[in-house]
Amino acid sequence: MNDIVRIPADVEAPDKIIGGFTARQIIIFGGTGVLLYGGYLLLADHVPPLALAVFAVPIAVAGIVLAIGRHDGISLDRYVLAALRHRRAAKHMTRSAAPAPPTWIAARPGPSPSPLRLPARGVTEHGLIDLGPDGVAAVAEVSTVNFALRTAEEQDALVSAFARWLNALSGQVQVLVRAERIDLSAAIADLRNSAPALPHPALSHAAAEHAAFLTDLSARHDLLRRQVLLIVREPAAGPHGSTALRRLDEAARVLSAGGLVVRPLPATAVHALLTSCFDPTAPPLPDGDDVIGGSR
Known part of the structure; x- marks a missing residue:
């Protein structure tokens, strides 16, 4: 029982x-x-x-x-x-030390800006976040499954796969669920450009209507998508960077039994992720832009 x-x-x-x-x-x-x-x-x-x-x-x-x-x-x-x-705490922080104000300014100077110290020192070419004395962190994006629509046997299999991964953990991990805005402008432009080339007028009309629907939807609502991230951290630099990547590979192998896909983020995706965390409303960066420099 x-x-x-x-x-x-x-x-x-x-x-x-x-x-x-x-x-x-x-x-x-x-x-x-x-x-x-x-x-x-x-x-x-x-x-x-x-x-x-x-x-x-x-x-x-x-x-x-x-x-x-x-x-x-x-x-x-x-x-x-x-x-x-x-x-x-300081309310104004800058990336570099602020210069002293000129001596001819008669107004009483306020508090000087303090240096902005970020936990991330840089992103390596392998997509590892350099945390300085705190080690390194590797980030992966994880797909999701609809647990409620599964049968009881499938739910047991999903729980067992997740439990095996938890029992096999050998270091610190974080499961982060975040929401980010979706930009449908590229999809809308692609629909409008490809609609005239469709083989049937009804298909062209349907594509144009769908583009208009997406345009209206984007104008009236803030469209969001949910992103699940798996972050593993190793306490020191050096060979522990490869250890973090190996732990992501182990997580991908174990969680695949539950239908989950674990995809380690490359350096460009990690750059974009950190940028969106600092400024979620900023437009996405083009490929190749270096947000946080650094390599190991």
């Missing part, structure tokens, strides 16, 4: 330690209590109890809110720390 084991959707949820509270919440509660108790010991002989309560209540409320509050799925203490880091 098979037992059904329920796995929570949020597998990274922190464990509850005492009374349904996590370790982080208990630390916040404890720190707030220690702060209030220490203040009471220091001020009890010098400040009336009512004045102590006036100062203690806001501190206690702030500690409780920080411990149990959440904002956009993030605990409030993490959110506050992120806000403080953002407040202190």
